[in-house]
Amino acid sequence: MTDLRVQLAQANHILFDQGVLDAFGHVSVRSEERADRFLLARNMAPVLVTPEDVQEYDLDGETDGPASSYLERFIHAEIYRARPDVQAVVHSHSASVIPFGLSSTPLRAVFHMAGFLVDGVARFEIRDVAGDATDLLVRDARLGAALAASLGQAPFALMRGHGSVAVAPSLPLAVYRAVYAEENAALQLRGLPLADVDYLTPGEGRAAAQTNAGQVARAWDMWLRLAGRHESLRSA
Ligand SMILES: [Zn+2]
Incomplete structure (x- = not known):
């Protein structure tokens, strides 16, 4: 059992506890041994993921793991x-991010915790590649390749x-970015009806992002402890 599988299970629990993932959504990490492999849980609710549920995938989305995969x-x-x-x-x-995917109003950094958003919020429109009758x-x-092309060099895509x-x-x-993108979106929705809303400048956003990147462990440690309150779900 690699530490990375443990950390990936923890990431699943944190993202559930922080309201970013529910029964759906997923998180992955690139393999430390092979750059053309990544780790991802089998098809299951994130809060229930244990290190034993993690499977290794290649860049074609194939796995030799025994369990079914996320679509x-x-x-x-x-x-x-x-x-x-x-x-x-x-x-x-x-939830708070969804409205910005529907609207021409851009998702922008409204506070220092989401400064990384100044480096770009991309948009993926599935209709452009697959028409108007997909299941999204x-x-x-x-x-996947079309989404990656839309993402470009950005840290975030709607x-x-x-x-x-x-x-x-x-x-x-x-x-951290997934948690604070959601938080930023919620705050921006509250701020939009107000007059003269001002956003972080690119310089402010980058400076804040650099500072915050050095503080992520502090958030992770607390989030992990909070997520521990769901432990009984996994032993049920
Ligand atoms: Zn999805």
């Missing part, structure tokens, strides 16, 4: 293929009518 594993596979800098990916349907799911490599993707150079930072 949308191609999100992860194609982003790892396109972005060598990315070490972890969170795909979620967190990124269920094959072609759609998926219209579906959810979002947060990526980062480490698993704790990807979790």
